[in-house]
Amino acid sequence: RRMFDEIQNPNAVSWNVIVRRYLEMGDEKEAIFMFFEMIRTNLRPLNFTLSNALVSCSSISALKEGIQIHGVAIKINFDEDEVVSSSLIDMYVKCGDLENAHTIFDLPSAKNLINWTSMVSGYAMCGRTRVARELFNEMPERSVISWNAMLVGYTRFFQWEEALDFVFLMREETKDIDHVTLGLILNVCAGLSDVELGKQVHGFIYRRGFYSNLFVGNALLNMYGKCGNLKSARVWFYQMSHWRDRVSWNALLTSHARHGLSEDAMTIFWEMQWETTPSKFTYGTLLAACANIFALQQGKQIHGFMIRNGYEIDVVVRGALVDMYSK
Template sequence: MSCTQTLFQTTSKIAALARSGQMTCARKLFDEMPHRDSVAWNAMLTSYTHLGFHQEALSLFRQMRISDTVPDHFTLTATLSACASVCNLRCGTKVHALVTVLGYQSHLPVNNSLIDMYGKCLDPSSARRVFEEMKLRNEVTWCSFLFAQTNSSQFDVARHVFSMMPRRVEIAWNIMIVGYARYGEVESCLDLLKEMKESLCQPDQWTFSALMNACAEALEFWHGCMVHALTIKSGWSSAAEVKNSVLSFYAELGFHGSAVKIFESTGILTQVSWNAMIDTYMKQGNTHEALLVFQRAPEKNIVSWTSMISGYAGNGHGDEAAKFFVDMVRSGVQPDDFTFGAVLYACSSLAVLGHGKMVHGIILHYGFHAYVFIGNGLVNMYAKCGDLQGSVRAFSDILQKDLVSWNAMLFAFGLHGQAIRALQVFKEMVENGVKPDNVTFIGLLMTCSHNGLIEESRVLFETMGSVYGISPEMEHVACMVDMLGRSGYLAEAKELVDKYSEVGSAETAHVKLYLVLAPHKGTQDLEENWAKV
């Protein structure tokens, strides 16, 4: 058998093994080849990209460049596809330079792959340059360029590109609808659906899936029900993509029973659906079922882990939340800001300083300490774990403090009985141009109440309306009644209860006033005094 025949047969075996999912065997056979041509390299490259092994594809491409094999257009398109899938703009730019060196800058599939890569790497200007330099374009070119604009939220440009398309195929309509859906622009999506039907293009499962996702993103229940009805009428309700989107919609809007029914009746589930069900069961308080779904899920991403951590924390199982966080880090999944926010909440509820410091160390390791959301969580965590100085340091480390940051520091001082320092934080907050909200005044009034600062509370209660335009709510009135009642100003407390009875604050305030009298009076005296006030 000739060397050429052997090479052809081995390459065919590699492709066959890859098609059956046996990538380890395919790679072993590839590595054992004494000689490899571009066809053999391309067989491995395309197999890696088609099966989602994008990093392995890029690694193989680098090995190919070291060898004496010259890449061809199949090599370039496969490598650009891998760059696009992992959003590796740096690598994609280098491949673009190689395209020019090898003389493929006029090759249609290569140019289409370049536009796709730049679009997925959020570089619409580079995608535009490639598009404008192309002498020959097809539907793939136009759709790839359109996606590059919608993926970077360049909707004005996308609209112009869409209007200039020689032929608006179904995928172009779907690109536009999916783009708007990502930002919850339900009205824009529905307008496009209407235009799509008028142009005699029929919506498919991807169209309806995007529309349901838009309604979920915008929490538009009635629009979602309408789209669901259209889906059923159009005959796409049984499509796996649509079922998964409908499931996510009902789960997101809190219709957990409907979500569970769809979940149990859907054969092929996406990762989004598995995550939606974890979230659904956690919101129901059913942590056991959530764990079973998590364990059954074929793949687990950052959202899966974070849903479990936040779900356990929200249901009062801080220990389990912390355990899941440790397991997640050990499994090699990198936490994001939402993960850290959830685990910090768990540490706060446990009030275990050691756990909190461990998480803080991991936050520093991954570089999330500059996120204001994380900084706010650290201030709260240290305060609830008894380390006030830790709260102060975390607050100082927040570069761009928002209202939540100031409120968190204010509550931290209040929690530790430092009323004067809490009032100082309030003063600094106002001086920095941050307008307080109703939560700010709840924290201030509670702090003053627990420290017996009667006059300061009166001033704060007055200024929240007269200076900051905040109407007293039930919690504010209850704080005042609690403080006045405990300090013996029963008539003033009763006056507040009567004054704010019309705004729905009186019921809790009455209970508060009744309770503060209880430690000082017998039952009979209490009833007599209550009748008097």
């Protein structure tokens, strides 16, 4: 920034570099501020500068500033530029303004694979899965991201039967599959409590070499736990010993607590601390486990540990504490 400030009359390329650098550094507010500083100099921005400013708005849900940047794009005839229109659609989708996103999407220049996928994702993520599916069905081409976007919508809103039908359609129509797809399919198995289907997916994961992917591994652990197959959950957990993380421990602990095995959950908690740091989610689950087995003394120890170590006592944890002490 100091070097930029020393430039007497920065040109459009210099402004683009400074806006992009702030975006890359995660300082989206400053990236947006610098974009508007550029506009105040009456310099015409590059399409990539507009795009970077819009991506910054997307990241922090700055809809008001995004609309103002859209106004700038219209004023300088960049609103139908492919780079700018894609960034505009993405910004409106991520800020929850699907109507404006769809208006831009309807422009002839905007109907590319990225924008189709953004629109499907936007409608799916806000629960309008029927509209999302209509758009998905109209897509002239699809990528694995398009398929995943639709599947996310079904799983996010617990539409398990629709999700399963969609998985079968996916298997018929495409061989394109990634770790995200497999994690979502395992979520569907968990939602339907279909452990047999989950085992088939587990076999597929081994055959395709996805078993060492942490996201897939945790999804498998979660599936076995939610389906009540705790033996398979424990076996898989120990097989994950070289790449498991805090999410893995939480999944194992939660699955035992959910099925009434609160003492086992407590044991898992003590073992967990040798390998990773518990999260506030872990403590919420653990306090509920203490309440189930009337372990007031252990519950008090956990409460004290949280206070001493500065853990946030949020609504969930507070509710678990009230439940434990009242029992």
